[in-house]
Structure formats: C-alpha cells, structure tokens
Amino acid sequence: MKDPKRVSACLFCRIVARELPADIVYEDAEVLSFRDIRPKYPVHLLVVPKVHLAGVADLQVEHEPLAGKLLRIGAHLARREGIANSGFRLLTNEGPDAGQVVHHLHLHVLGGESLRGL
Numbered sequence: 001m002k003d004p005k006r007v008s009a010c011l012f013c014r015i016v017a018r019e020l021p022a023d024i025v026y027e028d029a030e031v032l033s034f035r036d037i038r039p040k041y042p043v044h045l046l047v048v049p050k051v052h053l054a055g056v057a058d059l060q061v062e063h064e065p066l067a068g069k070l071l072r073i074g075a076h077l078a079r080r081e082g083i084a085n086s087g088f089r090l091l092t093n094e095g096p097d098a099g100q101v102v103h104h105l106h107l108h109v110l111g112g113e114s115l116r117g118l
C-alpha cells in the first residue's frame, strides 16, 4: 500500500517506525518481531514485514522471498524462545472470518504450552 496516510494510520507500521512502543525481540532490514500485547500463550510473538501489506492475500510474486523469510524468522525465534522442541505454531489470520484485527501482515508465533487443536 503506497498511500502515506493509510500507512501512518497502521498500528504495525507505526511500531516499525518506532512511533509506538513495542517489546521488540528481533529486527533486520526487512522484518520486525515483537511480543503480542495480549499474549494468548506463554510465548506469543508477532513477526511482521517492515513493508505494509494488509495480509497474506496481498502477497505478490515479488514478495515470495519475504514470505519465506517470515517463516524462517518465526522458526528461528521459536528456537530462541526455547519452544522449538516442545512445539509451536506459526499462523496468520486473513479477513473477518479469521478474526484479523490488524490489517498489516503478521505471523503469530505461539507456544510454551500444549496448543489447542485447530
């Protein structure tokens, strides 16, 4: 999304821009990860691209390396959080039926206890 007004209103763009605080656990040139403000599990991280994409449905062919990187970083952070062996879940919500509330693509990294089945 190129509209600067929309981007400046986006919660996660504002976290990326350091306009809003977050408990940041990882950063590189393309990706930021921070702890979910209302964790549903003992480990609940969000992994977001720095570029604004509204959700997984906005991914284009040129985003394939970025999409793969989100998964790799999610798994890397799960290892760092000590939940790689016990198990973890990476998921993204798209649209109202999935309960998406923040319209900036993000991967949830969930674990630290037995996760309820889907």
Ligand code: AMP
Pocket (backbone or CB within 6 Å): 011, 022, 034, 035, 036, 037, 038, 039, 046, 092, 093, 099, 100, 101, 102, 103
């Ligand atoms: P989703 O339903 O996939 O859109 O999930 C959005 C997630 O963002 C929820 O788990 C929220 O708890 C989380 N969230 C909302 N605002 C913040 C914030 N300021 N910092 C960290 N996480 C947030």
Ligand code: ZN
Pocket (backbone or CB within 6 Å): 007, 010, 011, 012, 013, 014, 051, 052, 053, 103, 104
């Ligand atoms: Zn955004």
